[in-house]
Amino acid sequence: MLKRFFIICSGSDTDILEQCSKGEQNKYAGIGATVFFTAIMAFIAASYALYTVFDNLVTSIFFGLIWGLLIFNLDRYIVSTIKKSDNFIDEIIQASPRIMLAVIIAIVISKPLELKIFEKEINQVLLEQKNEMTLANKAQIAEQFTPSIEGLSHDISSLQQQIDTKEAEVNALYDVYISEAEGTAGTKLLGKGPVYAEKREKHDAALAELQQLKAENKAKINNIETQIGALKGDYESQVVNTQPIINNFDGLMARVNALGELPWLPSFFIFLLFLAIETSPIFAKLLSPKGAYDFKLQDQEMAIKTNVAQNKNQRESLLKTDNAINDRIYNDIENEEELYSYKRKKAREIMQLQADAFYKQQKNVL
The missing domain is CATH 1.20.5 (Single alpha-helices involved in coiled-coils or other helix-helix interfaces)
Incomplete structure (x- = not known):
């Protein structure tokens, strides 16, 4: 039963093959088994690749099964349409388009399995890329808020500079009237005279202005700090909202690109393995000698071709004769x-x- 199933997978004519030897049947059973297991590998590879896209097991298996059946049908068609002839060069030319298609199929099948085999290494590459993207994302978002925050911080510095300048002025006036009272400067008269009172009055007026300036600037600084806090909050919100996009940066294309960052030699050998599996039925049929099945199939096809040619020749002769008879009849009755x-x-x-x-x-x- 299993042997018959693999023969069916090879795309050969079972009626003709049953008339051949066991060795001939085993050859085509081996070709059919290769076709079948290649389709199984395609199903597994496609299911994994689609799982990385849809993140749904049922959907991935369903479409993976469709892809496996498609590959099975293509391989079966490729093998069944290669006909043995007496010229090996003609066979190569006949099989060259099918070999190119087999190479494409091998690439498509091997790539998802490479992603699974090198999953840990790919995850490491993706982690490094995510970290770089996180830093770049924060820098890009910061560019939107940094100018505003720096401008507001400069306003705070200006307001604080006004207070410092006024404090320096008040301190200078304080030193002046104290020196006047001690007699070390100004009139150099010890005691609190009229000049002392005048300078003390200037100091007190400046001190009142300083206190008013501090109150006004403090309110302005508090307002500006509130704005800075709001901007920083918006910055943090944007960072938090965009981070899930970076965290989910592990789709199929991202993994393929990450695989490209790894050394190419292991992936190349895996590709060669699947290329050998995919093209093995074709080369097995090309390299195998012309067997009983090929002779019987060729004989059957030649019989049909000869019969078609004979029928065509008879119809052409009948048409030619009928036209000649009609011409004679119409000439007679003209x-x-x-x-x-x-x-x-x-x-x-x-x-x-x-x-x-x-x-x-x-x-x-x-």
Whole structure:
């Protein structure tokens, strides 16, 4: 039962193959088994690749099964359409398009399995890429808020500089009236005289202005700090909202690109393995000698081709003979007076009927 199933997978004519030897049957059973297991590998590879896309096991298995059946049908078609001939070069030319298709199929099948085999290494590459993307994302978002935050911080520095300048002025006035009271500067008279009172009054007025300036600037600074806090909050929110996009950066294309970052030699050998599996039925049929099945199939096809050619030749001869007979018949009756009179009579009747119909149509119009 299993042998018959693999023979069916090979795409060979089972009726002809049953008339051949066991060795011939085993050869085509081996070719069919290769086709079948290649389709199984395609199903596994496609299911894994689609799982990385849809993240749904049932959907991935369903479409993976469809892909496996498609590959099975293509391989079966490729193997079954290669016909053995007496010229090996002709066989190579005949099989070259199918070999190219087999190479494409091998690439498509091997790539998802490479992603699975090198999954840990790919995850490491993706982690490094995600970290770089996270830093780049934060820098890009910061470019939107940094100018505003720096501008507001500069405003705070300006307001604080106003307070510092006023404090320096008040401190200077304080030193002046204290020096006046101690007699170390100004009038150099010890005691609190009129000059001392005047300088003390200037100091007190400046101190009041300083206190008012501090109150006003403090309110402004608090408002600006609130704005800075809001901007920083918006920055953090954007970072948090965009981070899941980076965390989910592990789709099929990302993994394929990450695989490209790894050394190429292991992936190349895996590709060669699947290329050998995919092309093995083709080369097995090309390299195998012409067997009983090929002779019987060729004999059957030649019989059908000969029968078709004979039928075509007979139809062409029949048509040629029939045309010659018709030509002779029409030449013989061309000059018969009886036929001429009959056709002349019928033509007159037709013209009369046309004239009557035209008259009735014109009368109805008027």
